[in-house]
Amino acid sequence: MIRTSWLALFLFAMFAGTAPAAPDRPGGWPLASNDEAWKHLPRALTGGGARLPAWARATACDLPRTTAAMLELDRLHRTKSPLGPSLRGKMRWVAADANRCEYARATAEADLRRAGISEAEIADLKTGPDRWPDGERVALKFARQMTRDASLVTDAEFAGLKAAYGDEKLVAMVLLIAAANFQDRLILGLGLAPEDGGPLPPLDVKFDPEAPKPTVPARDNPSHRHGPAEPTKVDDPAWREFDFAALQRGLRDQKAVQGRVRVPTYDEVLGRLPDGYPKPRNPIRIRWSLVCLGYQPELAAAWSACTRAFGEEAKQDRVFEESLFWIVTRTIHCFY
């Protein structure tokens, strides 16, 4: 009875706003039609009107520029990553499998077929590590461990990959797995089913960087809403593993680690920034930004475009969103 009432409230809340999204199947986030989604996205120079993936139809109305940036990020990882179509497709499949994301598994599998990977090789991939090719097994195991629990990847594992692939490809691997863990959670978080008619190829669209920014719907003020009662206690044994002092020690230890890749200088990064990347007003001091932009400028810039657009469109309360980030880092033991 209670569950039914909440379903009714949810459906009312979903459709009470002005956004045109409408459900086309039971459960999951409401999806805009393809035409409606394109009406909200920024103007496209080429490729406009093409069939959009479900996740883009779920986000286009409320986060239009963010969605455009996510489409570009998705295309780059699936078509331009220096790992090549076989390894990047397989690593993407392994990450999706670890996240139990059927949508992304099917998409990665379709990418592998388009790249000419044989059915036998795809079957081996799905069988597990014992059947993975010797030349790719370490990278595929890395993709799985980074997805299941990245805090347990060892320096030795990382060093082995570095020796085999070099810094640039290794950074591309990390960024691919990072993007996969973002995208899989978006798909699972929104409850999106695999595409009707099969997975879609990467969308070859170029948005007009000079296009006016689409308007975004106003957000409700959460303090004006009255949701259901929520637990007040964190009833999770793992939450007791680290008290505040232990967490502070973890942060101190993180200051003393050596790092697994050389951090490029700001001048090196400046020389590699892709066209159109907004020139920083001050030298970048964040080490991992220097690493990502220094070794994989296009992939890193595509992610930055997503977060920049999201920040401008969502305008969340900063303390709230950084608190949520804190909760995630604590949950998965990422002392950062």
Add this chain to the structure above:
Amino acid sequence: MGHCEMLLAVAGLDQKALEERTRLLASRDWGSLPAGDRAAFFFAKKLSKTPWAIDDDDRNRLVAHFGRERALDVIWWACRCHYMTRVADGFQLPLERENVFAPPPSSNSTAGPK
């Protein structure tokens, strides 16, 4: 300070408020947080460990607390955290000793790229 604390400082918390905030988040008693924040944090915890188990009830609760548009923001942001943490855990770079997200002295610019 970790990056989260640095970003909380950039968000406007002074040292005392920052420590109070992180102590509260690290505790097992979130009773003093607004119900919507608790819903978002529990959602983020579940999305972190068992993303495949997120269901309509989890989404319904967020929408009830935040409205559809803001609930989508919360979901997107929770997902975004898993990009950042994979990069951080992958490279294991030493944490910077100063707040690298704060504008340098005599500058009014915003934080660098994330």
